[in-house]
Amino acid sequence: MTTITAAVVREPGGDFEFTQLELAPPQAHEVRVRLIAVGICHADVLSRDQVYPIALPAVLGHEGAGIVEAVGADVSNLQVGDHVVLGFNYCRQCRQCRLGFPGNCERTAEFNFSGTRPDGSTSLLENGSAVSSWYFGQSSFATHTNVSEHAAVRVPDHLPLSVLAPLGCGVMTGAGSVLNVLRPPAGSSIAVLGAGAVGMSALLAARLTGCTTIIAIDIVESRLELALELGATHAVNAAKSDPVSAVKAITGGRGVEHAVDAAGSPRLFRQMLDMLSIRGHGVLVGAPLPGDEISLDLNPSLGAGHRISFVLEGDGHPQEFIPDLVKLFEAKLLPLERLVTQYPFADLNKAVADALSGKSVKPVLVFP
Template sequence: MKIQAAVATAPKTDLDIRELTLDAPRADEVTVRMVASGVCHTDAIVRDQWYPTPLPAVLGHEGSGVVEAIGSDVVDFKVGDKVVLAPASCGVCENCISGHPQYCVDFYDLNFGGSRTDGSKMFDDNGTAISSNFFGQSSFASMTNVKARNAVKVADDAPLELLGPLGCGIMTGSGAVINVLQPSPGESVAVFGTGAVGLAGMLGAVASGATTIIMVDIVPSRLEFAKELGATHVVNSKEVDAVEAIREITGGKGVNYALDTTGVPAVFSQMTKALATLGHGVLVGAAKLGTEAAFDIGTLLTSGIQISMVVEGDAVPREFIPKLISLHEKGLFPFDKLVKTYAFTDINQAFADSESGVTIKPVVLF
């Protein structure tokens, strides 16, 4: 069928909205009519070829929509179901079956390879194949084919125009805190970066009952917004030493838990030094392949800290996304306050506003 899609053609170049042909769903796929898709930093860095997904490509990986057709082997969906789309995983490797699909042994190929595992691509542009299956979905398209395993069914009255980012950015930040760090009520958390992922992590800390929640950034307006959402303290690391400020706030101890959403080497180093003895820090921010950061193994050896690298919040999407929706419905996870919507035709403006910081979490509506 003919569909509309935003095609990434070259680094630092606006996406090109084109009419493409979408093939039929394979036996294990569903065809989804997209209602909305979040715009994520990962879309931008893949467009810019930090990761070598072949271009031209249809990106997008925070999709939500309605099932329009089902493959012959699909038994857990029907036409008309509302779904939120999540990253791809094989479902059969040791990591998948042990409850860690975000560390699937085939994660890179399934999500960044630009095609199905058999090499086929679902989009065609007048005879030219366009890279597809980005994060298992390529949601910058009015219709797309998705492995049923990647889809999470939601309620018939679910606000699809809002829920797409739960499949990546919001899941990443909140999952890193709730699933990995697991702060207990009364403990302390520092979050470096006040973008969508960082603020989602902060909301996860609030929902977990942490009572000292420190947000670190260099944008005063973002820090003030973080305080409105539940941060107990904010640190402008452009004006003061972040590590010293965190230790002052915590009575010299440092924080029990910390989250770096920036992927900036200097910030990562600050996070490691801001932890209390036996603290746990998590990195979720993406950096260019080969990026290295300083780690003071001499000073930190006796601290007993843990450092984890975390993908997609180490979440099982069909379990975790409904939990986030439930928290939101009860007013305990107001991630909607991060979202600003754009028409699909304004997708390049959404990218620009995300990069400049004007918008925390852009979502394009079809």
């Protein structure tokens, strides 16, 4: 057993509470990672609030990055000292995993949200009682965690883990929606609804693919300013003007050929549909709440040949896609450092508040 410091959620919506826990040694196919940094993603807040339920007490956190400190007996692809970014977990055996889409693993719930390993065992104990672990396969709001070797992606040692950490969820989700799903041709148009870390990553990817009309939509002025600095050609403040009319005006009445809903509310999803051009393709990547529904007049969307995709975790394979994104970062084509605001691990609750208010785009906690 290793004594670690973790941020524990004990009641729905309660603060993260720092406490000492016992971490079991890594199992045969696991590695123990000493966390250097961890991003905060919206799902952490939704699980804290039990909108996405997980048994409490629980350790959340799913954008960890750190250094391998111990390896299980059967680990073959990682060594002590390796720098790794942690992604979600997946079974590797089901049809979707075998087809290369682990984000849609048939056993996602067991491997990421059950609060235990898929076999029901736990690696975290507090005074002998189990604490939910393996959140997204990692539970990285902690100084150390055990993860499946398949959820850890090796990255070059010389790159800053505090900038790479959000690759494991938010950046992969946003960039993947564009690079893997929309694949916009150079010279085409795109709108991004919600300029948080996911939306901003989609925007950076759109710029990489050569989109020439890139419209950022948000209600926080500072985020829109950053979007313009990062390559958006237009910014629309949805608190001040109707985003559908604004997008139509910018595109000469046609609408956009591609759109990303990075927010995931029924109202914005409907706006995304309404701003698509003929043969426009929209993707939902933001996290809706259980029970969210929309009403829709199907006839015009059929007439226009609209396409809609629902995309989890960017629709790539983390072991290939994260290294590709790292190469783009290294080549200075994906300036992730512009999205990140660093906080000490101890300031987790403040960092969450800043993210919810829109003050920061991607808070990343760094460990002492």
